[in-house]
Amino acid sequence: MLPLLAVLILGVAWEGAVLVFEIPVYMFPALSVIWSEFLTNVGLVAGHTVATLGTVMGGFALSIAISVPLAVLIASSPLMANAIYPLLVLTQSVPKVALAPILVVVLGAGEVPRLVVTFLVAFFPLVTSLATGLLTTPADLIELGRSYKATWWQELVRIRFPSSVPFMFNGLKLAITFAVVGATVGEFVAADKGLGYQIMAATAFFNTPAAFGALVILSLLGIVLFQAVVIIEKVFFSWSTPMEADLQ
Amino acid sequence: MAAAVLVAGLGFSTSVMALDEVNFQWSWIPTGFYAPISAGMAMGFYEDEGIDLTVSTGRGSGDAVKKVAGGGSPIGDGDISAVMSARAEEGAPVKCLMHEHNHSPHSLFILKSSGISHFKDLEGKTLATTPGNSHRNYFPIAARMAGLDPDTVSWTVVDATAMPSLLINKRVDGVPYFTSNASFVEPQAKAIGDELVIIPFADYGFDIYSYCIYARDDVIEEQSDMLQRFLKATVRSFVWARDNPEEAARLHKERWPDTKYEDNLAGWVDLSGNMFGKDKSKDWTGHYDMAKVQKTYDVLVESRGLNPDFDVTEVIHDSLLPQM
Structure with missing residues (x-):
């Protein structure tokens, strides 16, 4: 209830400030104007949203597919960790906005460069969280497994992975949020559809309400996807989430 | 009957398969400037020439030249200054095939x-x-x-x-x-x-060339027939849009719903005035006047410090244009 009230107050303050200070629509449109623009072009916005969602989910899936084996490699030995971590940090030091145009030249103007940018923005927190989870598996559990002569694979799948579920979901929550940012960066650089493209085109066409509308949808998309990960965690891995009583 | 259907079906698939898939890399988002291309696509002018045309929006002339030179698309458009700079400074293998702006906008x-x-x-x-x-x-x-x-x-x-x-x-x-x-x-x-x-x-008196349609050297060498057909359809599209500006603006809006009809019309009318004259009385062919090309490059030498010894004929290839 409280979050809804906070959003409502923000909305009223937004609308009121635009009216009272007579802020021009091209600088900061009122919520009512953004809503009206949205209703006029709801089909168009839906198309752009679906395009962005596709890139976000594709990049997110790519992040998972690459992060899991990487995290396992990092956790496998200090030597591998020392070899891989500097490279991971290197990928994060390069500004993706600067890298995206180069990727487009190398990989073409299709979906691939957008997926790669999304992956590059999203995968790092997932790798580090999962690696931390795998490395901080309680030692007594590992010892127990070894006393039963568990193989490396059994130890990984039956002990280390279940133990690192809370860390993994921490990484997944960050990754899905960053994936929205990554997809938008990719669409800014090369796309003919998607919310990032819509923001750029609407700004260039001097249609500020449409650009703000796309921004709001992007924010909502981020919130919805984040909550989806939270729900998946609660439903399928309820044993790993702290009980409310524990937090009090 | 069955044979006739089969033959008809085969004929149809052959004609579909015969279309060359070509991507046209625009230098900017779909402003009314591009209304003739959308109109040409909608009217089937490119299909008539055996081309299945797709377009990609760009983020500036330099961006588009890089994408074409890098192999992303065979054909692009943008300011001739970007093409000249890329060729003279970095040896980018791109050449202008036709000009769109008769004079600087x-x-x-x-x-x-x-x-x-x-x-x-x-x-x-x-x-x-x-x-x-x-x-x-x-x-x-x-x-x-x-x-x-x-x-x-x-x-x-x-x-x-x-x-x-x-x-x-x-x-x-x-x-x-x-x-x-x-x-x-x-x-x-x-x-x-x-x-x-x-x-x-x-x-x-600042009279230089501006926008042009360009292609990569290897495409000019190996696919000149496709380029000739592409240019023929493009010229046809420009001329058709000159005579039907409202319809061109409407077809552009249809393909790019983010745009506004009024903006499309205004953008195309402005470019159309540059190409054909405000009263549509000028003959536009897309062919270059090499003296004016040299003048355009001289401006770049003065303003950007490009190599003054560069041979401007290296950046122009307008012989594939249809004779009008």
């Missing part, structure tokens, strides 16, 4: 309330521009032609999206734009009770 947008009506009035004023904007490079030359010392004008570099707001809010005295962008800024000027005034660089 570079201009300065100002508000009537500023009292500025001539470049000479800009002394001591501040203009906003984007990083690497060609207007910034060309301005000193146009200013000297107009009798203004360019050093008396200050420039502030901003993001492209901030430029119109800075003008409307009177934070700067002018912003440089192609004349075709007037339809986006004009309503905002009217909204604050002012009027938009456009001062084209060409008014002071």
Whole structure:
């Protein structure tokens, strides 16, 4: 209830400030104007949203597919960790906005460069969280497994992975949020559809309400996807989430 | 009967398979400037030439040239200055096949309330521009032609999206734009009770080529037949859009629903005036006048310090254009 009230107050303050200070629509449109623009072009916005969602989910899936084996490699030995971590940090030091145009030249103007940018923005927190989870598996559990002569694979799948579920979901929550940012960066650089493209085109066409509308949808998309990960965690891995009583 | 259906079916698939899939890399988002291409696609002019055309929007002339030179698309469009710079400075394998602008569409947008009506009035004023904007490079030359010392004008570099707001809010005295962008800024000027005034660089004799359609060297060498057909369909599209501007603007809106019909029409009418003359009386062929190409390059040598010994014939290949 409280979050809804906070959003409502923000909305009223937004609308009121635009009216009272007579802020021009091209600088900061009122919520009512953004809503009206949205209703006029709801089909168009839906198309752009679906395009962005596709890139976000594709990049997110790519992040998972690459992060899991990487995290396992990092956790496998200090030597591998020392070899891989500097490279991971290197990928994060390069500004993706600067890298995206180069990727487009190398990989073409299709979906691939957008997926790669999304992956590059999203995968790092997932790798580090999962690696931390795998490395901080309680030692007594590992010892127990070894006393039963568990193989490396059994130890990984039956002990280390279940133990690192809370860390993994921490990484997944960050990754899905960053994936929205990554997809938008990719669409800014090369796309003919998607919310990032819509923001750029609407700004260039001097249609500020449409650009703000796309921004709001992007924010909502981020919130919805984040909550989806939270729900998946609660439903399928309820044993790993702290009980409310524990937090009090 | 069954055989007839089979033959018809085979004939259909053969004709579909025979279409060359070609991607046209635009240099910018789908403004009305591109209405003829959308119209040509909708009218089937490219299919008539055996081409299944797709387009990709770009983020500036330099961006588009890089994508084409890098192999992303065989054909692109953009300012000839980007093509010349890429070829002369970095050896990028791209050549202009036809010109779209007969003369420079570079201009300065100002508000009537500023009292500025001539470049000479800009002394001591501040203009906003984007990083690497060609207007910034060309301005000193146009200013000297107009009798203004360019050093008396200050420039502030901003993001492209901030430029119109800075003008409307009177934070700067002018912003440089192609004349075709007037339809986006004009309503905002009217909204604050002012009027938009456009001062084209060409008014002071700044007469150079601007936009062109270009292709990579290997495409010119190995797919000249496809390029000839592409150019034929494109010229046909331009001529058709000249005679049917409203329909072209409508077809463009249909393909690009983010655009507005009025903006599409205004953008195309502006370019159309540049190509065919305001009264549509000029003959436009897309062929180059090499003396004017040299003049265009000389401006780049002066404004950007390009290699003065570069042979400009290396960057032009207009022999694939249909004879009109």
